[in-house]
Amino acid sequence: AQSVTQLDSHVSVSEGTPVLLRCNYSSSYSPSLFWYVQHPNKGLQLLLKYTSAATLVKGINGFEAEFKKSETSFHLTKPSAHMSDAAEYFCVVSRAGSGNTGKLIFGQGTTLQVKP
Amino acid sequence: KAGVTQTPRYLIKTRGQQVTLSCSPISGHRSVSWYQQTPGQGLQFLFEYFSETQRNKGNFPGRFSGRQFSNSRSEMNVSTLELGDSALYLCASSSADASTDTQYFGPGTRLTVL
Numbered sequence: 666a667q668s669v670t671q672l673d674s675h676v677s678v679s680e681g682t683p684v685l686l687r688c689n690y691s692s693s694y695s696p697s698l699f700w701y702v703q704h705p706n707k708g709l710q711l712l713l714k715y716t717s718a719a720t721l722v723k724g725i726n727g728f729e730a731e732f733k734k735s736e737t738s739f740h741l742t743k744p745s746a747h748m749s750d751a752a753e754y755f756c757v758v759s760r761a762g763s764g765n766t767g768k769l770i771f772g773q774g775t776t777l778q779v780k781p
Numbered sequence: 782k783a784g785v786t787q788t789p790r791y792l793i794k795t796r797g798q799q800v801t802l803s804c805s806p807i808s809g810h811r812s813v814s815w816y817q818q819t820p821g822q823g824l825q826f827l828f829e830y831f832s833e834t835q836r837n838k839g840n841f842p843g844r845f846s847g848r849q850f851s852n853s854r855s856e857m858n859v860s861t862l863e864l865g866d867s868a869l870y871l872c873a874s875s876s877a878d879a880s881t882d883t884q885y886f887g888p889g890t891r892l893t894v895l
Binding site: 699701707708709710711714755768769770771772773774 | 785814816823824825826829837839871873883884885886887888889
């Protein structure tokens with residue numbers, strides 16, 4: 666069975682400081698991993714995606730994530746937070762194969778607050 | 782390319798009624814997945830359609846159903862609405878293998894059941 670755990674429900678940073686959103690996953694097979702962002706009253710936007718190529722994945726808006734198989738982690742980072750980064754972030758896992766098609770498994774989300 | 786569109790954006794219904802939500806995928810995408818988002822349960826997978834066939838289904842009661850048309854547009858239907866069905870319903874489209882390909886989400890339909 667697959668699952669994903671976001672270790673912090675709420676993260677608060679000051680503008681211009683680094684962002685770290687933590688995610689651990691559980692999967693019996695090589696997973697695909699994603700980070701999505703949701704701004705208030707909006708749909709989900711893909712930030713980045715890992716599918717067993719490079720372990721360091723670069724995404725949009727300066728975000729990146731590192732896949733660490735030994736730690737079963739896929740933490741999201743950004744060197745310098747911007748006010749517009751304030752949103753809810755979801756770590757997501759999926760797996761190929763029949764019985765899994767179309768099914769993304771979402772973490773509970775981390776709310777990122779950015780203080781001026 | 783136009784993104785995923787969902788209609789209507791907001792709906793208010795009363796208990797016992799039924800509702801139909803619509804989703805138009807990105808042009809060329811043949812897979813459509815549906816998700817329910819609530820504060821308590823988070824985002825949960827409802828079902829996925831590909832070429833007019835349901836390929837996968839989540840753990841929701843039979844009151845939740847869907848279908849997909851030949852142009853890949855999809856609808857989901859909820860019958861005998863309950864208060865707990867109040868949620869944001871999101872659909873997502875992808876090109877083929879929706880489990881590993883990127884899913885692109887629409888803005889959602891906010892359903893309120895009174």
